[in-house]
Amino acid sequence: EAGVAQSPRYKIIEKRQSVAFWCNPISGHATLYWYQQILGQGPKLLIQFQNNGVVDDSQLPKDRFSAERLKGVDSTLKIQPAKLEDSAVYLCASSGSNYGYTFGSGTRLTVV
Amino acid sequence: QKEVEQDPGPLSVPEGAIVSLNCTYSNSAFQYFMWYRQYSRKGPELLMYTYSSGNKEDGRFTAQVDKSSKYISLFIRDSQPSDSATYLCAMSGYFSGGYNKLIFGAGTRLAVHP
Numbered sequence: 420e421a422g423v424a425q426s427p428r429y430k431i432i433e434k435r436q437s438v439a440f441w442c443n444p445i446s447g448h449a450t451l452y453w454y455q456q457i458l459g460q461g462p463k464l465l466i467q468f469q470n471n472g473v474v475d476d477s478q479l480p481k482d483r484f485s486a487e488r489l490k491g492v493d494s495t496l497k498i499q500p501a502k503l504e505d506s507a508v509y510l511c512a513s514s515g516s517n518y519g520y521t522f523g524s525g526t527r528l529t530v531v
Numbered sequence: 532q533k534e535v536e537q538d539p540g541p542l543s544v545p546e547g548a549i550v551s552l553n554c555t556y557s558n559s560a561f562q563y564f565m566w567y568r569q570y571s572r573k574g575p576e577l578l579m580y581t582y583s584s585g586n587k588e589d590g591r592f593t594a595q596v597d598k599s600s601k602y603i604s605l606f607i608r609d610s611q612p613s614d615s616a617t618y619l620c621a622m623s624g625y626f627s628g629g630y631n632k633l634i635f636g637a638g639t640r641l642a643v644h645p
Contacts, residue, residue, distance in 0.1 A: 450631070459637075460637055461635035461638045462575065462635045463635075464633070464634070467632070469630060475630065475632065512574075514633075518563040518580040519577070520621075520623075520633055522567075522576070523574050524573055524574045
C-alpha cells in the first residue's frame with residue numbers, strides 16, 4: 420500500500436509571502452488531517468476533512484490559513500501571508516479506521 | 532488544561548534498560564489509545580494501539596491503558612540504540628458532530644546509549 424505523499428519536503432520563504440503544501444492520501448481513506456508540529460512539540464490538528472467536507476477547523480488560523488480537498492482525494496494547505504511563528508513541520512495524515520492513521524513525511528517550513 | 536499531557540523529556544537510558552513512557556488525559560470520550568514513534572525529520576509511525584482498558588504486548592513493547600485513572604503507559608524492554616526517537620501518545624474518540632478526532636501529547640524524546 421502506497422503511503423501518504425506530501426510535497427514539497429522543504430520550503431523557505433520570507434515573512435508575508437504565501438506558500439502552499441500538497442497532500443495525496445492513501446487511496447480509499449475518507450478522512451484527511453493537516454497537523455502543525457512546532458519543534459519540540461506534538462502535532463496540533465489544524466483541519467480535518469471527511470471526504471471533501473470540513474468536520475473540524477477550530478484550530479485553523481482562518482485569517483491566514485486555508486485548506487481544501489477537492490473531489491475528496493488530494494488536499495492543499497495554504498498560508499497567506501506567512502508569519503515567523505508559522506515555521507514548523509506540516510504533516511498530512513489519512514485514516515480509514517479509528518486507529519489506522521498514516522502520516523506523510525511532512526513539509527518543513529521555515530519563515531525568515 | 533491540555534486534553535493530553537505527556538511526561539516531558541528528554542529521557543536518556545543505557546542500552547538494555549526498561550523504559551517507561553506515560554500520558555494522562557482528561558476527556559472520557561477517548562476510546563483508542565495509540566503510541567507513535569517519530570524519528571528525526573520523519574512523520575510519526577504507529578507503534579501500537581489499544582482499545583479501552585487493558586494491556587497489549589508486541590515484542591519488546593507493552594502498552595497499558597487505565598481508563599479509570601485516565602492514564603496510559605508504554606514500556607520498552609531491553610531498549611536498543613535504534614529505539615532512540617520521540618514517542619508520542621495519541622488518543623482518538625468520537626466527539627460531538629459524530630466524527631473521530633486524534634489528539635497528540637507533546638512527545639517524549641528518548642535516547643538509548645550503548
